[in-house]
Amino acid sequence: MLEFCALSFKDREWIIQRMAEDDRQACEYTFANNFLWSDIYGVTMAKCHGCLILRFQNGGRCMYTIPIGNGQKKEALDSLLEMERSRGGQLILSSLVKSDLEWLEQNYAGQFTVVTNRDDYDYVYTTEKLSTLSGRKLHGKRNHIARFKDDANWRYREMMPEDAGECMRLLDMWKEAEAENWNDEMENELHMNRKALRNLAELVLDGGMLYKGQKLVAFSIGEPLNSNTYVVHIEKAVASVQGAYPMINQQFVLHNCQDYQYVNREEDTGDEGLRKAKLSYYPELLVEKFQARFQV
Numbered sequence: 001m002l003e004f005c006a007l008s009f010k011d012r013e014w015i016i017q018r019m020a021e022d023d024r025q026a027c028e029y030t031f032a033n034n035f036l037w038s039d040i041y042g043v044t045m046a047k048c049h050g051c052l053i054l055r056f057q058n059g060g061r062c063m064y065t066i067p068i069g070n071g072q073k074k075e076a077l078d079s080l081l082e083m084e085r086s087r088g089g090q091l092i093l094s095s096l097v098k099s100d101l102e103w104l105e106q107n108y109a110g111q112f113t114v115v116t117n118r119d120d121y122d123y124v125y126t127t128e129k130l131s132t133l134s135g136r137k138l139h140g141k142r143n144h145i146a147r148f149k150d151d152a153n154w155r156y157r158e159m160m161p162e163d164a165g166e167c168m169r170l171l172d173m174w175k176e177a178e179a180e181n182w183n184d185e186m187e188n189e190l191h192m193n194r195k196a197l198r199n200l201a202e203l204v205l206d207g208g209m210l211y212k213g214q215k216l217v218a219f220s221i222g223e224p225l226n227s228n229t230y231v232v233h234i235e236k237a238v239a240s241v242q243g244a245y246p247m248i249n250q251q252f253v254l255h256n257c258q259d260y261q262y263v264n265r266e267e268d269t270g271d272e273g274l275r276k277a278k279l280s281y282y283p284e285l286l287v288e289k290f291q292a293r294f295q296v
Contacts (some may be wrong), residue, residue, distance in 0.1 A: 002083050004044040004055050007035050009202055011045065014227040017054040018069030023226045025287050027122050027266045028095045032223055033233065036195050040188045052162055056094075063094040063191045063291070067240040074107055081294060091294040095120075097149075097259025097287065102158070104292055112292040119270035122287035124229065124280045130253040130281065130292050133246075141246045148243025151212065156251040159219060163166070166198040167209070167219050167236075174236055193234055197219050205233070210244065215239045218248035222256060230260040245277075 007015075014030045027033060034043045034054060041056040050071020055064050067076035093100075093112075104112060116260040133141045148154065159167070171193055178186060200207060200221070210218040218237035225231035230253065236242035257263050262284065268275040 001048045002048055002053070002079055004046045004053075005175075006041060007031070007038050007045055008041045013054055013132075014077070015045070018071075020226070021070040022068050022271055024097060025122070025124065025226060025229055025264065026095055026097055026263075027225065027233075027264050027287075027290055028065075028233050029223060030223060030231065032196075033231075033266040035203065036192045036233070039195070042049055048079050051076040053080060058094070061092060062089075063092045065095055066093050066100050066292075073103070077107075084294075090240065093292040093294075094289075098290075100112055101290060101292065108294070112294045114290050114292055116288060116292065119203060120267050120289045122267055122289070123265045123281075123283040124285050124287055125265065125281055126284050127230070127253060127263055127285070128216045128261055130250065130257070130263055133250060141250075141281070144243040144246045145250060146243075148212070148241070148247045154210070154212050154247075156208060156210050156248075156255065158255070159200065159209050159221070161201045163207070163209060164200065167197050167207075168194060168217065170216055170238070173238065180188055193236065206256045208248070209253050210237070210251060210256055212241060212244075217244045220248050220252040222252070224260065225264055228260055229262040229264050230257040231264040232264070232268065235265075249281075 010019060012031050019029045019031070022029070032166070037135060039045060040060060043054060046053045048067065049233075051067035051073055053064055053067055053076060055062060057063070067073045079252060081091055102138045110195045115162070129138075133145070171190060175182065175190060196203070196205060205221050207219060207221045207224050209216055218235075220232060221234040222230060222232040235245070235252075237248055239245070253263055262285070265278060268278055
């Protein structure tokens, strides 16, 4: 029987190494992402045949990642299948990418069905596009930034762990501004944001803060995802300040993403406003993600 345990900082380097061996472009494949959402989705981990397996709850169902890393993937998945078989349940592998489906077809042909959900697809952009915002299609973004810069009294700086309190006050402002629309998903996001701010140093996350005058109007948090992609986990701004969102977007990329070819800005979770905002930057690609369901 596989033994699953809570994510802890003592396993962080081991987990990061396993994820680096697979070099995936989906946003779920960082230690920080799973740690930050662990309270919401009940994320736990197991080590099996040199691989990492993550387990989480979603919609009342237990799901797993495919074995991660250069260990014995088939033996690890066989162990997972045997565990679920002993329980008489259905094994659901989630957050799969196309290469995972190819591997499953080679090793478990005819034993699983595949489903996908557009709401889960990650938006990936070239770092150059988000840095320069060049071209006719992004003219509106440049205009918003120009209006933000009309008042030259602005600055961007690196976030430090001691800035957590100031950033949390901006989160409080966000909650107050969204009071009429507040829902469980927003509350979960707020919890995750606060957890990131409290653990910025331990998670080795990058943060950036944008000011207009002496007032903090936006912040963003992210980290390297794989060998050529940086992932932005959090972006919050005072919506009433014109240009604050495109400005923090551009400034964070300029200061933190230049060593990477791509920037992953995660999924839209089916939110129409968020989808419109992400599409307005014209992504280079969408990272399709899948579930594979085994009858065991």
